[in-house]
Amino acid sequence: xxxxxxxxxxxxxxxxxxxxxxxxxxxxxxxxxxxxxxxxxxxxxxxxxxxxxxxxxxxxxxxxxxxxxxxxxxxxxxxxxxxxxxxxxxxxxxxxx
Numbered sequence: 001x002x003x004x005x006x007x008x009x010x011x012x013x014x015x016x017x018x019x020x021x022x023x024x025x026x027x028x029x030x031x032x033x034x035x036x037x038x039x040x041x042x043x044x045x046x047x048x049x050x051x052x053x054x055x056x057x058x059x060x061x062x063x064x065x066x067x068x069x070x071x072x073x074x075x076x077x078x079x080x081x082x083x084x085x086x087x088x089x090x091x092x093x094x095x096x097x
Contacts (some may be wrong), residue, residue: 005090006080007031009097010057011038015047019097023051027060032087034064037076041066068082 005027011072013041038045045066051087052060067076080092 001088005031006033006083006087006092007035008073008076008080008092008094009034009038009044010076010094011036011041011044011097013097014040015044017046019047020051022050022095022097026062027052029085031079032062032082034062035067035076035080036065037067037071037073041068 009022023034034045036042036048045064048062048064052059052062052064063083065076065079067079068088077092078096081090
């Protein structure tokens with residue numbers, strides 16, 4: 001089985017309700033890492049964390065990170081590519097949101 005892939009979410013406009021659907025799909029796909037860069041990155045990271053925890057009865061492990069306004073998409077992808085322990089060494093997918 002290939003390593004789970006990693007996601008870098010490139011936020012163009014901050015939170016929108018569609019994020020909840022994206023994260024639900026990532027949980028189903030057993031995504032283990034999501035890094036967020038761009039508009040409201042920290043807020044989006046918090047939302048992703050809460051969606052992974054749910055009501056606490058069946059939380060999904062997903063390492064998350066947010067990147068500050070001085071960090072670029074390339075910086076976020078580079079960090080994701082370096083991660084392997086606990087999240088797999090699979091490819092990084094950039095999702096424009």
